[in-house]
Amino acid sequence: MTQLNETPQSIFSLYPDEISQQINDTWKLPKFRVKQLLEWIFTHRQHELAQMSNLPKSLKASLSEAYDWSLPEIVSKLDGSDGATKLLLRGAKKQIFEAVILRYEGRTSLCVSSQVGCKLACSFCQTGKLGFFRNLRTEEIVGQFLLANKILEPEDRKITHIVFMGMGEPLDNYEQVVKAVNLFTRAGSYGLSARRVTVSTSGITPKIALLAEQARASLAVSLHASRDDLRSELMPINRRFPLAVLKEQLLAYQEKTGEKITIEYILIRNKNCGIREAKELVKFLHGLKAKVNLIPFNAHPGMDYDRPEEADILAFQQHLSRRGYPAPVRYSKGLGVSAACGQLAAKHQQNLGDAPKRKSVVNQDF
Numbered sequence: 001m002t003q004l005n006e007t008p009q010s011i012f013s014l015y016p017d018e019i020s021q022q023i024n025d026t027w028k029l030p031k032f033r034v035k036q037l038l039e040w041i042f043t044h045r046q047h048e049l050a051q052m053s054n055l056p057k058s059l060k061a062s063l064s065e066a067y068d069w070s071l072p073e074i075v076s077k078l079d080g081s082d083g084a085t086k087l088l089l090r091g092a093k094k095q096i097f098e099a100v101i102l103r104y105e106g107r108t109s110l111c112v113s114s115q116v117g118c119k120l121a122c123s124f125c126q127t128g129k130l131g132f133f134r135n136l137r138t139e140e141i142v143g144q145f146l147l148a149n150k151i152l153e154p155e156d157r158k159i160t161h162i163v164f165m166g167m168g169e170p171l172d173n174y175e176q177v178v179k180a181v182n183l184f185t186r187a188g189s190y191g192l193s194a195r196r197v198t199v200s201t202s203g204i205t206p207k208i209a210l211l212a213e214q215a216r217a218s219l220a221v222s223l224h225a226s227r228d229d230l231r232s233e234l235m236p237i238n239r240r241f242p243l244a245v246l247k248e249q250l251l252a253y254q255e256k257t258g259e260k261i262t263i264e265y266i267l268i269r270n271k272n273c274g275i276r277e278a279k280e281l282v283k284f285l286h287g288l289k290a291k292v293n294l295i296p297f298n299a300h301p302g303m304d305y306d307r308p309e310e311a312d313i314l315a316f317q318q319h320l321s322r323r324g325y326p327a328p329v330r331y332s333k334g335l336g337v338s339a340a341c342g343q344l345a346a347k348h349q350q351n352l353g354d355a356p357k358r359k360s361v362v363n364q365d366f
């Protein structure tokens with residue numbers, strides 16, 4: 001058979017219509033064969049050619065030459081006692097990144113990474129402390145999903161929800177992330193509902209509008225403070241895209257999509273969760289169709305912050321709910337295996353090599 005590509009592309013980086021077009025243009029196979037192949041990948045979430053039992057041997061051999069079928073390698077797998085499983089993965093390069101499976105009754109979520117490390121240096125975040133190593137490729141993001149599904153097979157579970165809340169800032173790796181999101185949510189590919197795929201961003205505002213145009217997904221925004229001096233202290237990206245700009249973009253996003261936005265708000269003791277900050281948050285929420293998740297800060301060594309007292313969490317929550325903003329408190333799963341939000345990767349820094357020197361995010365190109 002004719003060679004399809006000179007350097008094989010990853011099969012997992014392609015939309016179904018790209019695969020069928022490439023194959024039809026070069027190989028002239030019967031239609032049902034291409035359909036079988038697409039069903040294996042996108043319906044059965046099967047990534048091993050050897051398991052595709054109804055494809056002829058000769059076709060499998062050609063496919064194996066024409067495309068790159070490799071997925072990230074599982075370096076280790078850590079099971080927590082609370083239904084969380086953390087995967088340490090190695091992709092195209094030596095650095096390690098992480099994905100976390102979160103089992104709940106009736107649903108199974110996967111927290112995926114979009115970058116190794118992160119440029120944005122939020123002061124409370126372990127990934128931010130690492131610095132930035134590289135962007136993950138679409139197939140490395142999709143690969144996290146395929147590997148997780150494989151691990152869940154014996155339990156008769158499948159990933160039902162995906163959250164981009166692992167390592168990295170998804171909108172700082174825009175092209176690769178959008179393609180992965182589209183692969184997850186488009187009919188004919190993995191076909192998850194857009195409500196079940198959430199992109200979480202610290203607020204790279206120009207990309208929020210683009211996302212609304214180019215993909216269907218749910219949007220979560222990590223807010224953590226609603227006045228500029230405090231937010232800039234916690235999240236340096238706020239100096240580049242301050243709250244007023246963020247709010248404007250969120251309003252535009254809602255206008256365009258009609259969808260609710262999730263606001264994530266970490267509660268850090270004596271920092272951002274007094275009544276003053278609750279009032280500021282209510283003001284920020286005005287006019288937005290948002291739901292708020294309150295996340296008590298996950299403490300980790302070497303960081304000066306702490307989780308607030310329960311009474312302070314409750315007071316903050318009540319202030320919001322009395323003003324019409326119900327705000328559930330989300331206690332993170334995965335703490336036992338260092339797999340909770342913002343805790344990814346720190347334990348394996350030694351495997352990552354030296355991070356390049358950091359440019360201030362104010363001067364980054366987004």
Ligand code: SAH
Pocket residue numbers: 124125126164165166167168169170200201202221222264266295296297298299341342343
């Ligand atoms: N970069 C994106 C997505 C990855 S971070 C973002 O910032 O939204 C995923 C979530 O984990 C964010 O809401 C982030 O603020 C939160 N997080 C980071 N460190 C945390 C910590 N120590 N405790 C609780 N949540 C944390």
Ligand code: SF4
Pocket residue numbers: 118119120121122125126127128129166167168169202222342
């Ligand atoms: Fe990056 Fe998100 Fe961590 Fe901030 S919270 S450093 S944006 S991963």
